[in-house]
Amino acid sequence: MTPRRPALTTCIAVLLAFVSSLALAAPPANDTLRIGSKRFTESYILAQVLAQTAVPHTPTPPSVLQGLGNTAIVYEALRSGSIDIYPEYVGTISLEILKNKTPMTLQAMNTALAPLGLGLAVPLGFNDGYALAMREDNAQRLGITSLSDLAKHPALKLGLSNEFIGRADGWKGLAQQYGAAQVPVALDHGLAYDAIAQKQVDVIDIYTTDAKIGHLGLRVLADDKAYFPRYDAVLLYRLDVPQRFPKAWAALQKLEGSINETAMIAMNARAELKGVAFDVIARDHITAKAGGTSAAAGTGTDAGERGFWAKLFGPDLARLTRQHLALTLISVGGAALLGIPLAVWVFPHPRLRALVLGATSLLQTVPSLALLAMLISVLGLIGTVPALIALMLYALLPIMRNTVTGLGEVSSGLRLAGQALGMTPAQRMREVELPLALPTIIAGVRTAMSIAIGTATIAAFIGAGGYGERIVTGLALNDRQLLLAGALPATVLALLSEALFEVLERALQRRRA
Incomplete structure (x- = not known):
């Protein structure tokens, strides 16, 4: 033979x-701004806001890599140069990425990120923190209003996201802080709301700008021992972005303070409750900020709402x-x-x-x-x-x-x-x-x-x-x-x-x- x-x-x-x-052809051309996002609603929307804000000021349309996974994967993509920028949160940067035991100032984080060729900038204007929530009727029956109260009920079933269970600022530290003895089961964040609505779990972790909190009538438990830091939304980027894309970077800086909690909840609601596409939501938000009109995010008919056939045969x-x-x-x-x-x-x-x-x-x-x-x-x-x-x-x-x-x-x-x-x-x-x-x-x-x-x-x-x-x-x-x-x-x-x-x-x- x-x-x-x-x-x-x-x-x-x-x-x-x-x-x-x-491998050589995989990355887009060097004149293409590559924007990443994590795998949850808000991150999808923010990535589209960044792309649509930058597109008039870049030689080629930005490349959006949506839903890359949890913090570890998206951060590794940024470190390796597979993406140039993505929306992140200061609490995650200081505790999860930089592994600091206490929250850091923006200046301290930038100092620590600089040797890695990274920086953070452009606070978007809202805080999207972690919290735990449970059904209002269940919380009222048991008299639970805070995380300290929750720790007194070890029989309650917790369904927490995989990332929250494994994070430095997640369940392990919270359980130590409050003396909680529950052993949580792992659930995908998107499925957790269905699980709690169907009474398969009693408590889930939520982002405080999630649209389904009010929609399902959940009670957000007070963090009475101040365990969670602030999670103000910012842009985490490679330090060469301002030099490679000066006009786009100038446009992105104008997003500072442009999104508050109410606006972010409304955008999340259009995606999660109405099924509106992320790019449409981003476009409407930018149009509204520029003085135009935007589709309503509350009740009634939404111009961007899509049915099954529109999703199946979408562009x-x-x-x-x-x-x-x-x-x-x-x-x-x-x-x-x-x-x-x-x-x-x-x-x-x-x-x-x-x-x-x-x-x-x-x-x-x-x-x-x-x-x-x-x-x-x-x-x-x-x-x-x-x-x-x-x-x-x-x-x-x-x-x-x-x-x-x-x-x-x-x-x-x-x-x-x-x-x-x-x-x-x-x-x-x-x-x-x-x-x-x-x-x-x-x-x-x-x-x-x-x-x-x-x-x-x-x-x-x-x-x-x-x-x-x-x-x-x-x-x-x-x-x-x-x-x-x-x-x-x-x-x-x-x-x-x-x-x-x-x-x-x-x-x-x-x-x-």
Whole structure:
């Protein structure tokens, strides 16, 4: 089998060159302002406010990477240069990012951030703090008005977001401060409001500008021991932004003090209660500040409100389809380029074959989000490249296993016949074994494609786009229609893939007949 090794080396080299070219092409041009956001309603909206404020003053439209995840992921994206700026909160910067045990002044934070090439500026004008809340009827029945009162009721069930449970300024410190003995369960922030409304949990963590606090009639518990710091909204940015985008930076500075708590709650309400798109909300806010009119955020009909069909066939459908197709086809193609030659190479060596297949099987056990987090840390990148590598690794197992299985099904008689005709091992593999194993190999690629189409939705968690972008946003908003608008196209794409492979397999059967 040694004659096959140069071909394997060539395939791997081509694949690595391809991935490297993607890595170099992944970041937008240097004249594009890259704006990030976390994965909750307010951050989505603020990112759009920044983009629409900057767009008249930039040579190319800003690139908005929405819903990148929790603080750790978005901050790493900023540190690595994958984004240039994103909305953050002073309490988070001082306690979570800079790991200071007590809140810091803006000047002290800037001094600590400067060696990292970062800075904060432009206080937007509102405080969006953490708090705990419970149903009003339950709080009234138990006589709970403060966090000290809550600590006296250890039987209450707490449903807290993963980030709040793990933050330096989150549950662990709060429980110590108040002597609370409850053991919380982890809930996505967007789903927590449904959980408390359906009485599945008694207490949730909230942001004080959340629209659903009043909508669901929740009681916000007083922080009577002043555990939580202020979380005034600011812009966290790379220090080269003012030099690279002087006009856009001047425009962004005018946002200082432009959004108060009432305005932010109203914008969040339009997104969460009306289903209005984030860019529409941002545009209306900017228009209102400029002296125009804005859509109402309270009761009644909202001009920006969208139904299911508008969400399903929204203007982003073509872009998300292109992204999802690219993620799927490139990752499965890369897995085939690597996996088929590797399987051919290890097939004659049982121990090596078992070792390689075992390693690819082990990759399947790594949770997708954990794999993405590791790749972000290793590559120093977010977006397309780590998503492609993760999807390619997940696609390896079905392709390699089916290649080995297909080769194993070739009868020894046919191999001996090839040998009797004077074929070299490489010729026998190319002319006899691989053609006979081809249907089984294609079945493996078919399985890998189905897996990739479904798994590609996780790419949206790190800004790589695809239908998962709608699913991630739908989770953040607890918007079932938007979730379905992301899941349905992915299902249709998977069905189309199955139909195409079915046609291909029938064509191969006719040729063999």
